[in-house]
Amino acid sequence: MSGGANLLYMLSDSLRCARENVMTAVLTAFTIGFSLAIFAIFLFVSINLNGFISTWGDKTHVVVYVKDNVASDPEKFGESLKRVPGVNSFTYISREAALKELRDELKGHESILEGVDTNLLPASFEIKLGSAYRDSDRVRGVADNLKRLPWVDEVQYSREWVEKFASLIRFMELAALVIGVFLAAATVFIVSNTVRLAVYARREEIEIMRLIGASDTYVKVPFFMEGVMQGVVGGLISFAVLAVGRYLMLDNVPQYFRFALDVPFPAPAVFSVLVLSGVLMGVAGSLVTVGRFLKT
Amino acid sequence: MSGGANLLYMLSDSLRCARENVMTAVLTAFTIGFSLAIFAIFLFVSINLNGFISTWGDKTHVVVYVKDNVASDPEKFGESLKRVPGVNSFTYISREAALKELRDELKGHESILEGVDTNLLPASFEIKLGSAYRDSDRVRGVADNLKRLPWVDEVQYSREWVEKFASLIRFMELAALVIGVFLAAATVFIVSNTVRLAVYARREEIEIMRLIGASDTYVKVPFFMEGVMQGVVGGLISFAVLAVGRYLMLDNVPQYFRFALDVPFPAPAVFSVLVLSGVLMGVAGSLVTVGRFLKT
Amino acid sequence: MIQMFHVSKSYEGSAPALSDITLNVPKGEFLFITGPSGAGKSTLLKIMFGSEAPTDGQIIIDGRNYVKIPPADLPGLRRRIGFVFQDFKLLPGKSVFENVALALKVMGVGPGDIKARVNRMLSYVKLQHRANFKPLSLSGGEQQRVAIARALVKDPAIILADEPTGNLDPALSNEIMELFKEVNNRGTTVVVATHDRRLIDLFGRRTVMLEGGRIAGQ
């Protein structure tokens, strides 16, 4: 009873088995592939959206106006800003720059500003906050700290914007979680049900194998192999679906919207995770079902 | 051979059948339900997004400045605007309103405008275009037409914005189409494969029924009934998934983002369409598979 | 009732299962078909039943030529023939009663009628006490008797029985054959394929001997 020969048998046997049930196996592989693809599409789009919204969140900026009656010393002011917790980066807008901005906004009617004293507009700093400081309570804290700086006249930020943004992030995360959990559950359910039905159609075969003295392992190996193969093929199918879908859309994406099609992980990693999930689902599904038949 | 009694038999028989294969039937119903729910979630979200983006597209507005040297007669101007094809609606912004807007923008530094002649800013019309006029070529056409009006000084619109928007719409439509077609195909595939496997497990039963003289109709009725029941239950499950998912998220949606959870159709319509699709898929799936067995 | 002219049947990959069979079974006859294993007995019965099509030759059942039976006519033909399958072909998910009742249901018989006829039939084959069992929990002989009951319950014009006593003890075999004889006396044409010489000798009816797919003796 040589173990090696025995294993070879089992393998060749399971390959032959798969060929016989090839139709069922192929359809199961497609089910695995489609289900994985659906989940992956959702995952990628929601990761991309979240990333996009987080970048967009950089707009949570706070404007600090410099007091009129102090000597303008941007470098020194900058140094003191850096020491305030939550300040990520800042841009200095001088009186001149402020005026220029106003001029640009008035388009062809700059004459309105003729003779206006450049000193009328204050210099300011536009401050971007660290991502951890973007909800309304923390923004207020940062603003209070900023106000305490001796050279600061006024601190402005859009309270409404901050609140909107924080609740948007919260909502996106919840939506991704609810839909993601449902999709994951549905995927696992659909795949395991498909595998269950495929194994169920062969319960007689399992029963007979056991009656002629096959060990549980011997009975399981073909199903294990089939699960592996279906999983690999399913993983390939889902990868292909993603790649083809992306290719179909890529040419039509406006440049600034291309982020939506980003693959948030390196392609080989996506590939391996898809194939691995496929194999895991295929193998787990068939072994659990076979195990149920073996118990009785 | 009374047709009525016969039909009653078939029905009671098919109910009994379903009870025996109750596990398989329930799992198939869940597969139908989950698949339908996945598709419906995608459909609703994409309809909502498209609707949102279309509203957002109202920002494709064209600004028409009124010549300085004509008597301001908003009513007459409005009449002539209405006759330009593509103009959907418009808002008149008087010189005073324009100045006020500028003041608001300057925040606490209105003194800059002290003594400024209100006549320095021109009156204008903000025009919203019909949705069919939102790509860049057509916008240019509308702008050209507007320029020909005798009282118009200048026509302004953001060419960049219009182009971005048009390509965004095109991309969203393509993405919805690609993902939608894939999801629809995957749904139909998964459901029909599940039903196929369930029927396949009973091919012996079908074969024996035929051998003892059952007509094709008699063989099909139980599967038809099972398909209907699975479809109804599947439709209910998908409706429940949607309703529960919506309920879970509703409390956490920021007001301005609630559009994402809108149900674009009345609930009874959604309900009936879900149940009908479920029934259609269940019935079609099982009848096609049974038909294949009956042919040989 | 059943006339076969030069009927042949070949399956792919093996010698013909039947070659040039010409056979006439008049209405009301009781015919034994015998022969060694693989001689073609089951194939012959299946062709009479329309579940296998002959590759060659003509077959006339009840005056209709059934060489190529239109699929729509199959159910009607099968309702008039009671077939005892060599491998029983019982529905594993239905009880003994339901299995037998199904033969009547597909014909549209009313429920009260069904109940009476099925119970009577089950008592003929001594299975009243098993009426609510599933076939897989029956002994081999009990399953065979369910198959016999299902074939007989519809009072068919023709009974084709393929090895109907292969799993029955001699006493029970005799009783079942008596049942067939009784049905035959009431005008039903009966064809029984068997390798049980004892039964053939005991009942002394016309016997067709098959060998290698050919008629080797009558």
Next chain:
Amino acid sequence: MIQMFHVSKSYEGSAPALSDITLNVPKGEFLFITGPSGAGKSTLLKIMFGSEAPTDGQIIIDGRNYVKIPPADLPGLRRRIGFVFQDFKLLPGKSVFENVALALKVMGVGPGDIKARVNRMLSYVKLQHRANFKPLSLSGGEQQRVAIARALVKDPAIILADEPTGNLDPALSNEIMELFKEVNNRGTTVVVATHDRRLIDLFGRRTVMLEGGRIAGQ
């Protein structure tokens, strides 16, 4: 080899299939079990095979008490017993050769050895020409012979054959019984359940008569 003490078996919802069976089958014995349909012959063999557990009593096979066989020991026990199932239990998706070969494969026999032994066995049961057929395209008797070949091919210590000639003609039945006798002569314990008095008379071995689940005569 097989010792049963006061073994009983009841299925839910019916009279006990076996009651108080005490039976000793010494190593190398050839035993017939007979009795009417439903007497409990198959149940008795299944208990010896370990595929049904007795509700009561003790059963010792090869010196080991198998009342409650640990699941892990079942495959080993079954590899040492060749069982001919009344309903054959062939794998419909595998060819005749593969069906027979499987009995050796599960034991880990090498491929060359398998080929030789399976082909020899198939020629014993006269099925060399059907080696590549699927079971469902075989006649009833041919299927039965595949089942017999699968039980014998592994040279088991015990052969339990349930109605092994139910679908075979008398000549072939004799040959198969000769095969069992031969195997028995080489020391294998053989138990054959049959209702064929002719065979029992012909071979004149020890016969246990069951009736209603009890031993009615030896």
